[in-house]
Amino acid sequence: MTEGKKVTVLMPCYNAAAYFHEAVDSVLNQSYSNLEILLIDDGSKDNTAELITKYSQIDPRIVPIFNERNMGLIKTLNKGVQIATGDFIARMDADDISQPDRIKLLLKEFDLDPKLDVISAGFYYISYDGIVKRQAHPKALQSKSLQFVSFFCTPVNHPCVVGKASVFKANPFDDQYIHSEDYEIFSRLLAEGYRFKNYESPLYFLRMNPESVSYKFEKIQISTHTKISVRNIENYFNKRFDFFLHKVMINRISFNVSYKLLNEALETLDMLRNEFLKNEKPDASVVAEIDEFLIEQKIDILLQSFKSARFKHKGVILWNIFAHLPLFIHKRGSRYFLSKLPFMNRNLPEIPRFKSSVI
Template identity: 30%
Template structure:
């Protein structure tokens, strides 16, 4: 049988900007993969440090590396979209310039996609490490139905772990939107969920994610107003897609319950409870209700100011029972 069919070409996109401290380790983790039929597309977005020099050195060592230098700094979203159009593989994988892929990452993802032709986008678990944090494994739901449900409260795939079928790019539906800068991946998953694209996550840890205080995600977290606004736009799309009606003020308040850094202690707990109940009452999906109920419980743990009346209402609320039951059930899986 044709070797291409047995071992299809995989394109790896690695956008790079001022990553001299980590980029060699990141790219070598791809060069040393157990799966070898790859093209490694590294895109230097006009780095001002030694990133370009390191990338050129690595390209001289490995003919699979394709070095691209942007004519000007075009930022992450445009660099990713540029990289997508350069890919020739049957599958396309993402990788950041400061993370480390486990040696069997590409092999496991290719094997899964070859065996499951209905899955178009595949992520995995990852381990977080880095500056001043305790290493821990981060998991996402593995099944499509749960991935779709989790979109109501958070991004259900870890962006640097994904592998997709190139046909999504060829069909013009896989493209990042720079109007959702720093949450471009989350927005894309939501958009693709309406295109009948099927998702999955492997339970295996296939990537070590480096926590950096100056990463795009961390920089986004520092600009709270911008980040809350971006997420509000995403939740507005999700709710609309599911025929759930909230006004803009309610969507904004709902968004502020999604992170401990966004919680406003001046907002009435009763008001938040009413918003959650409003969503649950308009949804017939049990998994969506489960994720919302768990998020409600996490929100309660992060909130400090309860009145006696509010405590009584919380205790007797159906969403509280669902949330506690779901969290306990998850612990004993």
């Protein structure tokens, strides 16, 4: 039983003052209160360290930690994991916001499935000024489905993760995979047989911050992401594909994609799906999740190919999109495609507001 178990909230902070109050207050106001909150300043140049000190003086659950120099996210995460004294570790980014019941709801899932190791959840994207833009549904829910997802992309939303502390202490983040450390560790754990799950409802607000690592180091992130995907597919399927074919399959497209290459990529996705199902023999619910993920992946590939195509080549890609129209008509596909259109994202919630403990 998880009742009464301590949860360590691990929140690295670097120049995080702009959104610090919202992030920390959303943790302090969690309905699950047995928390250890590690606020780790990684050599910030703004007043983040001062804010950490102030918060630590008003809530004994907060453990202030100050790196003597900037260590970077991966080393800071590993440092926090080793310091953590909780039975579980919950991640949190310093510019995001958690729903008040996030930790309580995710912790309950470990009671429902004692073999569970790591869980995450759906989330909302919010703008830098706190406007909710759209909902992001998990790519799959079950562990075996997520293993297949991990051949191509990050299977779970890292900042929303709650996992057994023992798992993270035994499996540190790998600093070779800078800016894609989450994809690396979660795909590695899935390959090693650790049990994952996604909670379908959104429990987190992820800020689209132009100053974040994802935006500032996009080229490095794409390169590292590709490297991890190549490793994952080679390790499982003993296959290595043409570089450009692989880039299309994982939707890291910044070049003109030929009609032939695009179709080869879509067919290769189906081939890998069939081989995975033959090897694993999962139940029907897993097969359905994998097929729904592939619908979304193919839609993304088609749309990104059109976006990246030279003007005179866009007609060819558009023809290919029409040839794959059933993807967009499918219930899952239509919902996914429409969610990408700004005017379709209505009735979205406002971000939760908390009275700040520190002014």
